[in-house]
Amino acid sequence: MASKINFELAHATISDLQQMGEMEKACFPLDAWPLIEQIAALILPGLVRIKAVYEGRMVGFTGGEVKRNQRVGWITTLAVLPEFRRQGIAEALLRACEQEMGMPYVKLSVRRSNVQAQALYLKCGYHHKDVWIGYYEGGEDALVMEKRLPEFNNVE
Ligand SMILES: CC(C)(COP(=O)(O)OP(=O)(O)OC[C@H]1O[C@@H](n2cnc3c(N)ncnc32)[C@H](O)[C@@H]1OP(=O)(O)O)[C@@H](O)C(=O)NCCC(=O)NCCS
Structure with a gap:
C-alpha cells in the first residue's frame, strides 16, 4: 500500500488567493466561489481559514464561521485537490x-448527490439534521449535517 504524504496545516492568508482560486476551479465545478467570496474568506475578521500544505503548495482548504449566539460553528467550505485525496487531508x-x-x-x-463528502462527514461524527429544498445552483437540495462537540459545552 502506498504511504500517505506528510502534509502540514497552517492558517491561510490573502497570499494564498491564487492557489485558492485554482482549488475552487478544480474542486467545485458547479459551486466555485466568486473572487470576492474567496477574498472575504481569506481576510474577514472572525473567520477560521486553514490550509493543508504539501511541498509548499496548498493542497486543501477549509473555512469556518462562528455563530456565537447560536453556539454553532459552520463549516463554509472544504476541498482537497483531486490528486491528493484519500490521504486523510480533509479529515x-x-x-x-x-x-x-x-x-x-x-x-x-x-449537495444531496455528494455522497463522497457525506461519507467523510459521517466518518467524522456528523449526522443528518435538515434538508434545504432546492438550495444549490441548479435546484439541488442541501443536506444539513451536524455534530456535537461535548468538550465545548461550557462555552458562553
Ligand atoms: C470531499 C473531499 C473534501 C474529501 O477529501 P479527502 O482528503 O479525500 O478526504 P479524506 O482522505 O480525509 O477522507 C476521510 C474519509 O472520508 C471518506 N471519504 C472521503 N472521500 C471518499 C470517497 N470519494 N468515497 C467514499 N468515502 C470517502 C472515507 O471514509 C475516508 O476514509 P478512508 O480513506 O480511510 O476510507 C474531497 O473529495 C473534495 O475536495 N471533493 C470536492 C469538494 C467537495 O465536495 N467538498 C465538500 C463540500 S460539502
Whole structure:
C-alpha cells in the first residue's frame, strides 16, 4: 500500500488567493466561489481559514464561521485537490476547524448527490439534521449535517 504524504496545516492568508482560486476551479465545478467570496474568506475578521500544505503548495482548504449566539460553528467550505485525496487531508482540516471554532455544535451543508463528502462527514461524527429544498445552483437540495462537540459545552 502506498504511504500517505506528510502534509502540514497552517492558517491561510490573502497570499494564498491564487492557489485558492485554482482549488475552487478544480474542486467545485458547479459551486466555485466568486473572487470576492474567496477574498472575504481569506481576510474577514472572525473567520477560521486553514490550509493543508504539501511541498509548499496548498493542497486543501477549509473555512469556518462562528455563530456565537447560536453556539454553532459552520463549516463554509472544504476541498482537497483531486490528486491528493484519500490521504486523510480533509479529515485533518475538518477536525482542526472544529477545534479552532470551539463551538459545541458544528454544522455544514452538502449537495444531496455528494455522497463522497457525506461519507467523510459521517466518518467524522456528523449526522443528518435538515434538508434545504432546492438550495444549490441548479435546484439541488442541501443536506444539513451536524455534530456535537461535548468538550465545548461550557462555552458562553
Ligand atoms: C470531499 C473531499 C473534501 C474529501 O477529501 P479527502 O482528503 O479525500 O478526504 P479524506 O482522505 O480525509 O477522507 C476521510 C474519509 O472520508 C471518506 N471519504 C472521503 N472521500 C471518499 C470517497 N470519494 N468515497 C467514499 N468515502 C470517502 C472515507 O471514509 C475516508 O476514509 P478512508 O480513506 O480511510 O476510507 C474531497 O473529495 C473534495 O475536495 N471533493 C470536492 C469538494 C467537495 O465536495 N467538498 C465538500 C463540500 S460539502
